[in-house]
Amino acid sequence: MIKISMIGTGYVGLVSGACLADFGNNVFCIDIDRKRIDALTKGEIPIYEPGIEHVVERNVRSGRLHFMTDLEEAVTKSDVVFIAVGTPPRPDGSTDLTQAFNAAEQLASCLNGYKVIVQKSTVPVGTTRKMAERIREKAGSGAQFDIVSNPEFLREGSAIEDFLRPNRVVIGVESERAEAVMKKIYRPLYLLETPVVITTLETAELIKYASNAFLATKISFINEIAAICDLVGARVDDVAKGMGLDQRIGAKFLHAGLGYGGSCLPKDVTSLIHVAASNKYDPKIIRAAHEVNRSMVGRAVEKVRAEIDPVAGKRIGVLGLSFKPNTDDIREAPAIALIETLLAMNAKVKVFDPVAMDNFRQLGHTVEYCTNAYDAAEDCHALMLLTEWNEFRELDFERLKRLMAEPVLIDCRNVYKPNIVEEHGFRYRSFGRGSA
Numbered sequence: 001m002i003k004i005s006m007i008g009t010g011y012v013g014l015v016s017g018a019c020l021a022d023f024g025n026n027v028f029c030i031d032i033d034r035k036r037i038d039a040l041t042k043g044e045i046p047i048y049e050p051g052i053e054h055v056v057e058r059n060v061r062s063g064r065l066h067f068m069t070d071l072e073e074a075v076t077k078s079d080v081v082f083i084a085v086g087t088p089p090r091p092d093g094s095t096d097l098t099q100a101f102n103a104a105e106q107l108a109s110c111l112n113g114y115k116v117i118v119q120k121s122t123v124p125v126g127t128t129r130k131m132a133e134r135i136r137e138k139a140g141s142g143a144q145f146d147i148v149s150n151p152e153f154l155r156e157g158s159a160i161e162d163f164l165r166p167n168r169v170v171i172g173v174e175s176e177r178a179e180a181v182m183k184k185i186y187r188p189l190y191l192l193e194t195p196v197v198i199t200t201l202e203t204a205e206l207i208k209y210a211s212n213a214f215l216a217t218k219i220s221f222i223n224e225i226a227a228i229c230d231l232v233g234a235r236v237d238d239v240a241k242g243m244g245l246d247q248r249i250g251a252k253f254l255h256a257g258l259g260y261g262g263s264c265l266p267k268d269v270t271s272l273i274h275v276a277a278s279n280k281y282d283p284k285i286i287r288a289a290h291e292v293n294r295s296m297v298g299r300a301v302e303k304v305r306a307e308i309d310p311v312a313g314k315r316i317g318v319l320g321l322s323f324k325p326n327t328d329d330i331r332e333a334p335a336i337a338l339i340e341t342l343l344a345m346n347a348k349v350k351v352f353d354p355v356a357m358d359n360f361r362q363l364g365h366t367v368e369y370c371t372n373a374y375d376a377a378e379d380c381h382a383l384m385l386l387t388e389w390n391e392f393r394e395l396d397f398e399r400l401k402r403l404m405a406e407p408v409l410i411d412c413r414n415v416y417k418p419n420i421v422e423e424h425g426f427r428y429r430s431f432g433r434g435s436a
């Protein structure tokens with residue numbers, strides 16, 4: 001049993017902390033957000049993540065998982081300190097490292113004997129080493145610690161499964177002592193024969209960015225193919241299937257639609273572009289992936305305009321606000337830019353999302369919040385499906401047609417088969433299925 005502090009109890013910190021407790025460790029989850037810790041202490045989960053409540057509840061009950069705001073108390077009791085704080089984007093695309101360096105400085109003043117400090121946040125290449133230097137400056141040259149880069153690859157919506165059964169674990173480490181501790185922590189995954197990549201700090205940091213940039217490129221690539229499909233009358237679903245069956249390509253992340261969003265891909269792509277540019281390299285492919293993605297909201301708006309121009313004064317229903325299903329996270333969700341564009345065009349916007357409406361409300365947009373998909377569709381001139389939540393996959397089209405002012409569906413996630421929707425009398429547009 002290892003005593004572990006987890007600094008930052010957001011999506012990554014809470015899931016990692018709870019799962020590390022599940023491996024049998026004693027874990028102290030710390031956050032500066034007192035409301036978040038108060039909620040967790042009362043057994044309330046502050047994020048929507050399927051299954052997390054059971055892992056938290058079981059480990060709190062067994063006495064292995066603790067929530068606190070007192071970083072010093074947690075760190076002094078721990079052998080290993082994970083940092084899982086936010087690394088949000090700055091307006092110029094670079095990464096705001098304030099939270100990461102603050103966490104490093106705070107823990108530096110609490111070092112009471114040897115610790116392994118594990119950097120789990122996604123940080124630009126070179127940051128982990130700089131954090132170690134900052135800790136040494138603050139804690140003094142006699143401070144005993146090793147630093148490790150251990151980027152996280154979990155996906156919101158399936159985070160528990162991803163943490164417990166990852167495709168790989170990446171550990172950037174330069175001391176045998178710290179490597180042994182990390183292997184001990186991940187021993188349950190070694191038993192599942194999870195591949196573990198042991199490498200340098202910088203390489204570990206870059207593996208994370210390269211992976212996300214590659215996934216983003218795959219999405220933008222298929223979206224570009226979808227645009228060509230629309231123009232030449234080909235079907236992107238079949239193109240993706242035909243491509244994906246080639247094992248060198250693989251079927252995943254070849255789903256055409258509105259593009260990627262969320263708290264990782266957009267910011268990690270711009271951060272990598274920024275890192276490359278500041279090293280005087282122009283990363284052309286990654287920049288193109290980013291630009292294609294940025295054009296997707298405009299393409300969706302063109303599809304609405306093709307059906308109900310002018311949109312000014314018309315009511316448009318939006319199904320789904322989170323950047324993907326099974327999460328309440330709306331950070332960089334395409335829904336935000338799309339709704340802002342529709343509002344700027346003087347459309348009236350009605351929205352529904354099963355779990356993300358409270359987060360969206362905080363943005364303060366003038367939209368009508370609805371209680372379900374049909375409520376959102378009522379009196380609308382067009383309905384836009386932005387997030388492929390399961391409950392939007394089997395809509396009752398006859399009911400929708402009766403409720404809507406005009407039967408128009410813009411399916412931004414290619415959920416439906418065009419002919420089936422059209423048989424119900426809908427005007428239907430999606431991405432890359434022959435309806436530019």
Ligand SMILES: NC(=O)c1ccc[n+]([C@@H]2O[C@H](COP(=O)([O-])OP(=O)(O)OC[C@H]3O[C@@H](n4cnc5c(N)ncnc54)[C@H](O)[C@@H]3O)[C@@H](O)[C@H]2O)c1
Pocket residue numbers: 007008009010011012013030031032033036071084085086087099102103106120121122123152153154155156263264
């Ligand atoms: N969300 C994901 O799906 C995901 C997946 C892989 C990697 N990541 C990366 O992991 C990191 C964390 O992401 P997240 O989505 O969990 O962020 P988040 O914003 O949900 O959570 C970060 C938490 O850290 C807390 N915090 C900040 N400074 C602190 C301090 N000094 N002491 C204690 N707590 C502090 C904040 O209050 C917040 O609750 C980011 O670098 C992100 O890029 C995220």
